[in-house]
Amino acid sequence: xxxxxxxxxxxxxxxxxxxxxxxxxxxxxxxxxxxxxxxxxxxxxxxxxxxxxxxxxxxxxxxxxxxxxxxxxxxxxxxxxxxxxxxxxxxxxxxxxxxxxxxxxxxxxxxxxxxxxxxxxxxxxxxxxxxxxxxxxxxx
Amino acid sequence: xxxxxxxxxxxxxxxxxxxxxxxxxxxxxxxxxxxxxxxxxxxxxxxxxxxxxxxxxxxxxxxxxxxxxxxxxxxxxxxxxxxxxxxxxxxxxxxxxxxxxxxxxxxxxxxxxxxxxxxxxxxxxxxxxxxxxxxxxxxxxxxxxxxxxxxxxxxxxxxxxxxxxxxxxxxxxxxxxxxxxxxxxxxxxxxxxxxxxxxxxxxxxxxxxxxxxxxxxxxxxxxxxxxxxxxxxxxxxxxxxxxxxxxxxxxxxxxxxxxxxxxxxxxxxxxxxxxxxxxxxxxxxxxxxxxxxxxxxxxxxxxxxxxxxxxxxxxxxxxxxxxxxxxxxxxxxxxxxxxxxxxxxxxxxxxxxxxxxxxxxxxxxxxxxxxxxxxxxxxxxxxxxxxxxxxxxxxxxxxxxxxxxxxxxxxxxxxxxxxxxxxxxxxxxxxxxxx
Numbered sequence: 001x002x003x004x005x006x007x008x009x010x011x012x013x014x015x016x017x018x019x020x021x022x023x024x025x026x027x028x029x030x031x032x033x034x035x036x037x038x039x040x041x042x043x044x045x046x047x048x049x050x051x052x053x054x055x056x057x058x059x060x061x062x063x064x065x066x067x068x069x070x071x072x073x074x075x076x077x078x079x080x081x082x083x084x085x086x087x088x089x090x091x092x093x094x095x096x097x098x099x100x101x102x103x104x105x106x107x108x109x110x111x112x113x114x115x116x117x118x119x120x121x122x123x124x125x126x127x128x129x130x131x132x133x134x135x136x137x138x139x140x
Numbered sequence: 141x142x143x144x145x146x147x148x149x150x151x152x153x154x155x156x157x158x159x160x161x162x163x164x165x166x167x168x169x170x171x172x173x174x175x176x177x178x179x180x181x182x183x184x185x186x187x188x189x190x191x192x193x194x195x196x197x198x199x200x201x202x203x204x205x206x207x208x209x210x211x212x213x214x215x216x217x218x219x220x221x222x223x224x225x226x227x228x229x230x231x232x233x234x235x236x237x238x239x240x241x242x243x244x245x246x247x248x249x250x251x252x253x254x255x256x257x258x259x260x261x262x263x264x265x266x267x268x269x270x271x272x273x274x275x276x277x278x279x280x281x282x283x284x285x286x287x288x289x290x291x292x293x294x295x296x297x298x299x300x301x302x303x304x305x306x307x308x309x310x311x312x313x314x315x316x317x318x319x320x321x322x323x324x325x326x327x328x329x330x331x332x333x334x335x336x337x338x339x340x341x342x343x344x345x346x347x348x349x350x351x352x353x354x355x356x357x358x359x360x361x362x363x364x365x366x367x368x369x370x371x372x373x374x375x376x377x378x379x380x381x382x383x384x385x386x387x388x389x390x391x392x393x394x395x396x397x398x399x400x401x402x403x404x405x406x407x408x409x410x411x412x413x414x415x416x417x418x419x420x421x422x423x424x425x426x427x428x429x430x431x432x433x434x435x436x437x438x439x440x441x442x443x444x445x446x447x448x449x450x451x452x453x454x455x456x457x458x459x460x461x462x463x464x465x466x467x468x469x470x471x472x473x474x475x476x477x478x479x480x481x482x483x484x485x486x487x488x489x490x491x492x493x494x495x496x497x498x499x500x501x502x503x504x505x506x507x508x509x510x511x512x513x514x515x516x517x518x519x520x521x522x523x524x525x526x527x528x529x530x531x532x533x534x535x536x537x538x539x540x541x542x543x544x545x546x547x548x549x550x551x552x553x554x555x556x557x558x559x560x561x562x563x564x565x566x567x568x569x570x571x572x573x574x575x
């Protein structure tokens with residue numbers, strides 16, 4: 001099962017991140033992973049959190065634009081070439097990766113990548129069949 | 141000897157005689173409009189005025205005003221005073237607010253308009269020995285055709301370049317030895333920079349003068365252009381509604397533009413009350429066309445704020461001088477020579493599914509206007525990929541370009557970020573320092 005990623009719209013000015021992190025802090029939400037995509041005008045903060053529902057509500061309440069997107073969380077073995085094998089597999093199946101970011105999952109004791117692909121379920125099935133560890137929400 | 145005036149007997153006419161001529165023409169024109177333009181006749185009737193009440197210049201304030209809104213209401217034929225079969229041309233305003241404004245011309249109207257432009261060219265030192273390069277746009281825009289006609293009347297060799305294609309402009313300018321350049325001041329500045337980039341010095345070109353208008357510009361910009369092209373730069377003023385460029389033009393004194401008073405009566409009014417203000421007051425400029433046949437506007441409110449001066453000019457011309465427009469009495473912006481109303485941008489935003497929370501920022505960078513539009517991103521348009529949001533910025537910019545005719549840069553902003561806490565949003569920030 002794909003996991004839910006939250007994206008927040010950030011204006012490119014001081015204080016934007018403060019507003020987001022403050023809202024999450026007030027709602028006692030724990031962040032598991034984050035990445036920021038930025039352009040000249042704005043940024044998009046992508047988050048994986050322990051409680052997406054509470055996080056979404058808290059952000060919306062603070063007037064922050066939030067979008068929810070399914071992403072695939074895949075464990076990456078700690079060895080050279082591991083990520084190459086993973087993306088190689090998706091490439092063979094002609095699955096385009098919109099973006100990805102890596103994070104450490106202490107509970108699992110190793111690195112994971114969050115993958116944004118057009119069809120999360122399909123990508124997840126392909127990776128699982130090839131022996132990669134994919135996880136569901138709440139696994140971290 | 142260099143010819144100083146195109147029509148000396150008119151341009152240097154004694155003021156009393158000029159006023160007599162205006163009175164005579166006004167009386168005739170009011171009757172012509174009353175009899176041929178039901179739209180204006182109705183306005184006069186509402187004010188209880190008949191042509192018999194207008195006996196001379198002093199009665200002008202009795203007449204009702206016309207505004208841009210009237211021109212749109214009456215679109216396309218409502219203010220036409222001649223049968224279409226007598227008309228030979230149409231021009232249209234550069235910017236649009238929904239409907240365009242169109243103006244009609246008989247051959248007589250074209251002749252008089254071209255005379256006005258010929259006066260401007262002559263005042264800038266133009267003679268039949270000059271090569272006049274016209275890089276105002278040709279087409280519905282009056283800039284190109286007006287100066288083109290004026291140049292013909294003077295007998296100059298005319299280069300009808302139209303706007304754009306700087307490479308070709310420069311090639312013709314150097315190869316054919318253009319001596320007078322007619323374009324917008326920002327394009328003149330751009331040509332100056334382009335010449336420099338190509339290694340030309342100001343003395344390498346044969347230009348001696350430039351006639352620049354259709355957009356606001358500063359004295360500082362004038363000095364820059366004069367230096368970079370090695371010329372004397374003259375201002376010219378006009379609007380499609382009254383004919384086009386040449387309603388007023390600068391002489392060698394470069395101290396205000398002489399209004400062609402044998403064709404246009406100028407008034408300065410208080411934009412709020414409509415009351416006529418005494419000479420020297422700052423207010424809205426109002427024009428009455430006293431010689432136009434097809435599209436004779438009486439007391440047309442230009443929305444341009446300026447000052448008139450009857451102080452004697454050392455050039456010998458007796459016609460009143462207007463200052464450069466110092467601003468607008470409405471919210472219209474002139475960006476790259478194009479009329480832009482914030483309401484046009486708002487219309488596009490609403491059509492495209494955005495809110496009316498936006499901010500327009502106009503600036504001038506390297507003598508060229510910039511237009512930035514900040515728009516709040518509605519929740520349903522937000523997504524997690526930069527690509528999709530950038531695509532939305534691009535398609536919104538394209539829709540605005542279609543409406544305005546000039547290209548903005550669109551910036552999407554967070555919801556509620558553009559509304560100030562007091563609740564009143566600042567829609568337009570004009571950072572250009574033009575006055």
